Amino acid sequence: MPGVMKRNFLQLNRETFVDLYKAIVIPHIECANSVSGPFKLIDIKAVEKVQMRATKLVIGLKNLPYCKCLRKLKLPTLKYRRLRGDVIEVYKILTRQNDANVSLKLILNQTKATRGHD
Numbered sequence: 420m421p422g423v424m425k426r427n428f429l430q431l432n433r434e435t436f437v438d439l440y441k442a443i444v445i446p447h448i449e450c451a452n453s454v455s456g457p458f459k460l461i462d463i464k465a466v467e468k469v470q471m472r473a474t475k476l477v478i479g480l481k482n483l484p485y486c487k488c489l490r491k492l493k494l495p496t497l498k499y500r501r502l503r504g505d506v507i508e509v510y511k512i513l514t515r516q517n518d519a520n521v522s523l524k525l526i527l528n529q530t531k532a533t534r535g536h537d
Contacts (some may be wrong), residue, residue, distance in 0.1 A: 429516075436492065470497055
């Protein structure tokens with residue numbers, strides 16, 4: 420998808436890039452993350468590399484490090500997006516907001532003490 424953006428747009432400013440990126444690239448990355456659920460470091464780096472290459476398409480960000488590009492574009496890392504998605508999913512399961520037939524059965528510990536601490 421970043422290749423499609425590169426072929427069709429000669430120069431991308433920050434606002435245009437962020438809109439295109441969120442509309443075209445992120446859905447594919449999110450699908451790959453949820454389907455494959457990369458847990459090996461090499462797989463995580465391969466998916467993150469897509470975002471790294473895509474951020475270099477923006478005018479003026481080509482020579483900046485990846486973390487600075489993300490800050491300037493106000494985009495989170497894919498690691499943060501995965502973590503956030505996991506936290507949201509656990510919250511939905513615990514508050515029974517998703518389909519009970521499909522979701523995991525998590526049993527809450529009713530005692531307040533854990534390892535001797537409240």
